[in-house]
Amino acid sequence: MIHPDRITSTTCPYCGVGCNLELHVKDDFIYSVTSPFDAVVNQGNLCVKGRFGYDFIYSPQRVTTPMLRKSLQKPGMRTAAFDLNEWRQVSWDVALDYTADRLVEIYQRDGSDALAVYCCAKATNEDNYLLQKMFRALFRSNNVDHCTRLCHAGSVVALLKSLGSSAMSNTASEVIHSDCFIVTGSNTTENHPIIALQMKAAVRKHGARLIVIDPRRIELCDYATLWLPLKPGTNVAVFAAMAHVIIKEGLVNRDFVAARTFGYEEFARSIEKFTPEYAEMVSGVDRNLIVEAARMYARAERGAIYWGMGISQLSQGTASALGLIHLALLTGHIGRKGTGLNPLRGQNNVQGASDAGAMPFHYPGYMEVDNEANARAWEAAWNVEPGGLSRKRGLTTTEILSHAHPGGVRALYIMGENPMMTEPNLNLTRQHMQELEFLVAQDIFINESGAFADVFLPATSWAEKEGTFTNTDRRVQRVRPAIAPRGESRPDWQIICDLARRIERRLGRPNSAGWDYTSPEQVFREMANTATMLKGVTYARIEKVGLQYPVPDENHPGTPFLFSENFPSGRGRFFTVEYIPVAEPPDDEYPLILTTGRLLEHWHGGSMTRNSLLDELYPEAQLELHEVDAAHFGIQDGSPVRVYSRRGSVVVRARISPKANPGVVFLPMHFAEAAANLLTIDVLDKEAKIPEFKACAVGVQIAQEEELHNPAVRTERGRY
Ligand code: SF4
Numbered sequence: 001m002i003h004p005d006r007i008t009s010t011t012c013p014y015c016g017v018g019c020n021l022e023l024h025v026k027d028d029f030i031y032s033v034t035s036p037f038d039a040v041v042n043q044g045n046l047c048v049k050g051r052f053g054y055d056f057i058y059s060p061q062r063v064t065t066p067m068l069r070k071s072l073q074k075p076g077m078r079t080a081a082f083d084l085n086e087w088r089q090v091s092w093d094v095a096l097d098y099t100a101d102r103l104v105e106i107y108q109r110d111g112s113d114a115l116a117v118y119c120c121a122k123a124t125n126e127d128n129y130l131l132q133k134m135f136r137a138l139f140r141s142n143n144v145d146h147c148t149r150l151c152h153a154g155s156v157v158a159l160l161k162s163l164g165s166s167a168m169s170n171t172a173s174e175v176i177h178s179d180c181f182i183v184t185g186s187n188t189t190e191n192h193p194i195i196a197l198q199m200k201a202a203v204r205k206h207g208a209r210l211i212v213i214d215p216r217r218i219e220l221c222d223y224a225t226l227w228l229p230l231k232p233g234t235n236v237a238v239f240a241a242m243a244h245v246i247i248k249e250g251l252v253n254r255d256f257v258a259a260r261t262f263g264y265e266e267f268a269r270s271i272e273k274f275t276p277e278y279a280e281m282v283s284g285v286d287r288n289l290i291v292e293a294a295r296m297y298a299r300a301e302r303g304a305i306y307w308g309m310g311i312s313q314l315s316q317g318t319a320s321a322l323g324l325i326h327l328a329l330l331t332g333h334i335g336r337k338g339t340g341l342n343p344l345r346g347q348n349n350v351q352g353a354s355d356a357g358a359m360p361f362h363y364p365g366y367m368e369v370d371n372e373a374n375a376r377a378w379e380a381a382w383n384v385e386p387g388g389l390s391r392k393r394g395l396t397t398t399e400i401l402s403h404a405h406p407g408g409v410r411a412l413y414i415m416g417e418n419p420m421m422t423e424p425n426l427n428l429t430r431q432h433m434q435e436l437e438f439l440v441a442q443d444i445f446i447n448e449s450g451a452f453a454d455v456f457l458p459a460t461s462w463a464e465k466e467g468t469f470t471n472t473d474r475r476v477q478r479v480r481p482a483i484a485p486r487g488e489s490r491p492d493w494q495i496i497c498d499l500a501r502r503i504e505r506r507l508g509r510p511n512s513a514g515w516d517y518t519s520p521e522q523v524f525r526e527m528a529n530t531a532t533m534l535k536g537v538t539y540a541r542i543e544k545v546g547l548q549y550p551v552p553d554e555n556h557p558g559t560p561f562l563f564s565e566n567f568p569s570g571r572g573r574f575f576t577v578e579y580i581p582v583a584e585p586p587d588d589e590y591p592l593i594l595t596t597g598r599l600l601e602h603w604h605g606g607s608m609t610r611n612s613l614l615d616e617l618y619p620e621a622q623l624e625l626h627e628v629d630a631a632h633f634g635i636q637d638g639s640p641v642r643v644y645s646r647r648g649s650v651v652v653r654a655r656i657s658p659k660a661n662p663g664v665v666f667l668p669m670h671f672a673e674a675a676a677n678l679l680t681i682d683v684l685d686k687e688a689k690i691p692e693f694k695a696c697a698v699g700v701q702i703a704q705e706e707e708l709h710n711p712a713v714r715t716e717r718g719r720y
Contacts, residue, residue: 002026008482009036011469012050013122013462014603016345017041017172017194018471018546019050023463023482030054030463030482040545041173041471047193048601052613056444057461057486059611063446064487066095067456075406078434080451087446087456092488092498099455100502102438106411107139112390116143116400116409119358120416120492121347124467124479126520127492128349128356129364129527131415134500136357137382137513142369142394143409146358147604148350149397150422151309153688154317155343156354161318162325163341164569166366167351170304170340170561171473171548175202177338180300182293183220184213184324185235185310185694190600192308192344192472196220199306209300211293213238214310215595216624216659216666226293229661232595232695233314233582234283238290239323240271240577241279245294246330247271252298256332260571267326267574274577282579298331302338309346309597313693315583317685322575329572335563345472347604348462352470355534355549356527360394365531369393381530382513396689398423398682401432410437415492416459420448421605424691425647425682426675442495447607448672458489465491467520468542470549474559476537477546493520582695583683586663590645590697592629593664594679597694602670610670621652621671623700626660633700640708643667645698648678651707654700665698 004024012019020039024032033051037044056062067087073079081087090098106114117135119128132144148156156166172195175181181202188196196219202208203223212221213228213235221227230238246252247268257264276287297303305328311320325341333339345351357364367374375389382389395403401419403409423429433439433452441450442457450456464485470476485491490498500515517523521539528534536551547558586593601618602609609615623643625635635641637656642649643665652667652674660666667676681696 002031008480009478010463010480010482011348011477013348013608014049014053015192015348016350016472017192018348018469018475018477019046019194020477021046021050023054025482028483030057041475042194045194045197048617049603049609049614053609054463055613056608056611057463061611062444062486063456064458064489065089066092066458066488068095068098069454073454075435075437078436078439078452080448082446082451092490095455095457096499096502099440099457100499100506102454103139103411104503104506106438110410112139112141113143114408114410115139115141116395116411117413118397118415118417118419119144119146119353121147121350121353122416122462123353123492124349124465124520125352125356125470125476125527126467126523127415127496128353128358129523130493130496132357133382133513134496134503136389137384138500138503138507140388140390142360142390142392143400144358144394145360145397145400146353147347147397147417147422148354148359149690151346151350152312152343153690154312154314154685155307155321157318157688158321158325159341159343162322162569162573162575163563163567165562165567167474167562168342168345168472169334169563170337170342172342173198174338174561175199175208175304176206178202178208178300178302178304180209180211180296181304181306182211182213182297184305184307186306186308186344187214187216187218187597188306188308188344189219191346191598193600195344199223209296211296213293215661215664217661218659226289226296228285228289228293230283230285232593232664233316235311235314235320236316236323236577237274237279237282237579238285239320239327240274240579241276241290242294242297243326243330244271244274245276245291246298246327249295251295252330253332257330260566261329261574262571263574266576270576297327300333302336303331303333304338304340304342306342306344308344310694312343312688312690314695315683315685315692316580317690318687319577323577325572326574329574335561337561340561349469351472351474352468352476355470355531360396364527365533367531377530381526384513398684398689398691401429404432404435411439412436413440413442414449415442418447418449418605418607420452421669421672421675421677424677424680424693426677427648428682442492443607444489445607445611447605457495458487459492459495460485460489464489467493468524474548475546476534476542476549478539478542493517493523583692584681584695584697586697590699592698592700594643594645594696594698595664595666595694596669596676596680597666599668599670602668604670606670606672621650621668621674621676622655623652624655624657624660624666625700626662627656628662629665630654630656635700635702640703640705641700642703642707643679643698643700645679645696647681650674650676650678651703653708665700
């Protein structure tokens with residue numbers, strides 16, 4: 001029995017559930033992770049990632065020294081360097097001075113538009129606040145974004161358009177108070193495992209009825225009263241048909257619609273054509289299931305909707321999320337406990353990074369950059385001269401790279417993200433990365449994107465730093481250091497402040513915006529003073545239990561569910577509905593629809609889990625397909641197959657799966673040696689700019705075992 005030197009309370013670094021962790025430390029080494037049974041978010045439960053996935057901190061692949069590339073990288077000829085012999089170790093002073101010199105040189109030569117930054121949904125609120133502040137206050141650029149663009153941008157835009165707030169409306173654990181809830185586009189068991197436990201308890205212990213609307217027969221179907229197996233990308237038609245049934249059968253909550261919404265009449269006219277028969281033709285879902293689902297949700301006393309990226313990661317992602325919002329507005333299933341519109345946020349701090357202003361259209365607190373009063377408020381907060389901040393909306397993640405050419409973006413700063421795994425159409429993304437003039441990677445590993453960088457700045461992991469994460473239900477929680485930083489690594493907030501001071505000196509305005517913070521707590525206070533939804537959150541108040549914003553003052557108890565009286569936009573707005581099919585339907589050459597997503601054992605681009613023991617649990621990518629498709633293409637379970645789209649191909653092992661539907665195959669996104677995003681299409685939702693990760697046309701053919709075991713031929717172009 002080991003007796004710990006200390007036990008540090010902190011928050012899980014993986015998914016948006018935000019489970020509370022206790023890190024057990026002996027001799028400055030974390031040897032075990034547990035969770036207290038009274039943890040308000042997870043009641044002592046942890047999934048395999050939170051419980052065992054922390055050992056990446058000690059991975060020999062981790063880089064803990066500042067590094068510069070040995071050879072000069074030229075735009076158009078930039079190469080990837082995973083081999084540390086292609087880098088030289090340097091001091092922090094050399095790395096930061098070089099970074100400041102190059103960024104300032106490019107800024108002074110080409111202006112604000114030539115710089116861009118990817119903030120990080122894994123980093124703390126304070127880290128993200130400081131990085132967006134550096135680019136806004138010093139370089140006057142709003143080219144600031146992060147992976148929210150790639151996960152829930154469609155949901156964010158739809159919720160802001162209709163309700164004026166993009167956050168999850170209710171607390172996830174309130175699901176036990178729902179008598180009916182819809183889960184759509186979310187394999188919750190694998191992506192938000194602890195919320196899935198609460199959903200199962202809602203069904204088994206509290207008698208709730210569950211409606212799953214998903215192309216895959218996910219595990220939650222075992223708990224569902226109804227499963228609507230729709231074709232990927234047909235959400236708009238199915239949700240509109242449910243609304244059609246609700247209206248036709250007189251199940252509309254007339255009082256709610258009259259008192260709390262507008263645009264109903266026009267909306268109702270627009271969904272006349274969305275009969276269950278039409279939706280069945282488009283989506284493949286039996287019309288009777290659509291009718292039953294509509295009745296079940298509408299007749300519930302407390303109906304809730306939970307959704308994931310199967311809704312938002314589409315070229316119609318905004319329209320899909322609006323379809324769900326319409327259902328809640330029609331029935332009045334919002335503004336009460338156990339109801340609501342609940343987009344399950346992916347990464348541990350994607351909510352917080354968005355709140356902290358890591359977005360091109362918003363300052364911290366969702367204050368639009370092109371609003372004069374907002375800009376002036378932040379100019380005052382950051383000691384920037386009046387009119388100094390840019391009022392121009394910046395580029396999104398997907399646009400930043402497509403603007404990487406002479407006359408466009410020349411320098412990119414990436415904190416903790418990995419676009420060479422997470423962007424669609426990676427062969428094109430690689431070309432964009434190669435065009436950059438200067439690239440900085442601030443991370444714990446040299447990942448597939450960092451390998452293209454000129455400078456590598458070694459950051460600490462979450463277990464070596466202080467700050468806050470905000471989970472999917474708006475709860476701001478503490479992150480605490482359990483061990484000292486490994487090697488020469490530094491917390492992100494300290495790296496940014498050190499670099500910002502050097503940039504300020506080169507720009508001739510030392511100490512203009514104030515970069516001499518002594519703690520993350522001081523950073524948080526600065527953010528919360530102007531982003532008023534956080535004003536009442538203090539480190540002291542969240543010492544034991546996090547607070548759910550809005551928290552307008554220090555006496556406010558936090559807000560478990562939103563919209564009880566009204567919406568930030570006043571009334572909830574209906575929009576007219578139009579169904580537009582996915583951009584790339586299957587055809588003779590590419591007869592299957594590929595949908596991509598995550599696995600329980602892994603996380604996003606794999607930087608953490610693939611450098612952890614978790615990799616042994618699920619060591620290689622597998623293509624999940626239905627037995628009918630397997631028989632059609634002569635594929636055996638476990639045999640190697642080449643999956644190809646118009647953009648690339650990968651070789652993986654086939655798995656005949658009961659989760660699969662005929663005509664639809666699934667590939668996880670975590671494996672660099674068989675990167676799913678080599679196949680995906682880079683068409684975007686027009687409003688949210690989110691790519692269509694959930695549907696593109698592919699073909700499959702039998703491959704040879706040697707191809708599977710030879711990394712050089714597993715992807716079309718080999719490893720990056
Ligand atoms: Fe961490 Fe999410 Fe698992 Fe909880 S459910 S332990 S937050 S990965």
